[in-house]
Amino acid sequence: MLWRDERGGPAIEFALAAPIILLMLAAIAEFGMYMLVTVTLEGSLRDVARYGITGQTPQGNDRIAYMLQIIAAGTHGLVNIDDVVLQIKAYPTFEDVGQGEDYIDANGNGAYDPGETFKDCNGNGARDSDRGTDGTGASGQVVVYRIDYDWPMLTTMLSTLIGHAGTLHISASTVVRNEPWDSISAGSTPQSCSL
Numbered sequence: 001m002l003w004r005d006e007r008g009g010p011a012i013e014f015a016l017a018a019p020i021i022l023l024m025l026a027a028i029a030e031f032g033m034y035m036l037v038t039v040t041l042e043g044s045l046r047d048v049a050r051y052g053i054t055g056q057t058p059q060g061n062d063r064i065a066y067m068l069q070i071i072a073a074g075t076h077g078l079v080n081i082d083d084v085v086l087q088i089k090a091y092p093t094f095e096d097v098g099q100g101e102d103y104i105d106a107n108g109n110g111a112y113d114p115g116e117t118f119k120d121c122n123g124n125g126a127r128d129s130d131r132g133t134d135g136t137g138a139s140g141q142v143v144v145y146r147i148d149y150d151w152p153m154l155t156t157m158l159s160t161l162i163g164h165a166g167t168l169h170i171s172a173s174t175v176v177r178n179e180p181w182d183s184i185s186a187g188s189t190p191q192s193c194s195l
Contacts, residue, residue, distance in 0.1 A: 026155045034168055037078050037151050042172045044074025049145045049174050052088070052136050055181035063136055064088070071147070085148040089130065090137025090178075093192045096121070097144055097175060100129040102194050121193035131193055139182045146173040 048067045058066040064086070072081040091097050103118035105111075112118065112127055121131035137143045150167035153159045159166040 023157065026158055030153060030155050030158055033078075033154060034151055034170075037075070037149075038170050038172070040075045040078060041071070041084075041147055041149060041170055044071040045145055045147045045172050045174055047074055048086070049143070049176045052143060052145065053176050053178045055139060055178060079149055079151075083149060087144075087146040087148070088134065088136055089132030089144045089146075090135055091132045091142045091144070091193075092121075094142050094175070094177075095192050096131055097142060099131055101127050101131045103127055119193060137178050140178055140180045142175060142177050144173060144175050147171070 048070050051067065051070060052063070057063060060066075067088075068081055068084065068086060071079075071084060071086070075081075100112075101118050101121050103112045103116050106116050107113060116127075118127040120127070122128060122133040132144065147170075149170045150164075151170055153162075153166050153168060156166070162168070
């Protein structure tokens with residue numbers, strides 16, 4: 001009797017389970033690569049910060065380009081260095097990190113309005129929501145290093161389920177104080193930029 005024949009049962013069961021198993025294996029591999037890239041980016045960012053606090057200037061005088069080379073070496077070819085976004089902001093003190101420039105709220109509405117008095121901490125002539133200045137900072141300053149990278153997913157079948165347009169975003173940051181590399185600022189304490 002043909003309807004009692006069970007010889008093809010395991011093949012049908014495997015055909016039903018195989019897509020789920022393959023999707024799980026692909027997710028494990030994708031997540032493993034994502035974590036590997038995240039760890040290497042975080043490690044290379046720490047190396048960049050270690051280099052940055054010394055105030056050293058490489059031959060050619062382009063510190064940022066040299067820092068990108070450190071990231072490229074630390075990620076072992078896993079990232080496209082042209083797609084890495086490295087942001088560096090310097091502040092007088094740790095308390096200034098992430099703070100906006102202080103202003104006097106003349107009309108009492110709780111928000112800055114054009115024309116109100118403010119302290120221009122970064123010297124750009126405008127009131128900013130972040131008082132840091134771009135760059136690696138001076139001797140004794142506090143510096144925030146931030147790296148952003150969109151990891152292109154390896155498996156297209158997962159990109160419809162997770163990520164954004166086939167990528168997963170990786171972000172890391174670290175905050176350090178520059179060493180006192182000049183004798184003028186070695187004994188001075190940086191002043192916070194507040195009104």
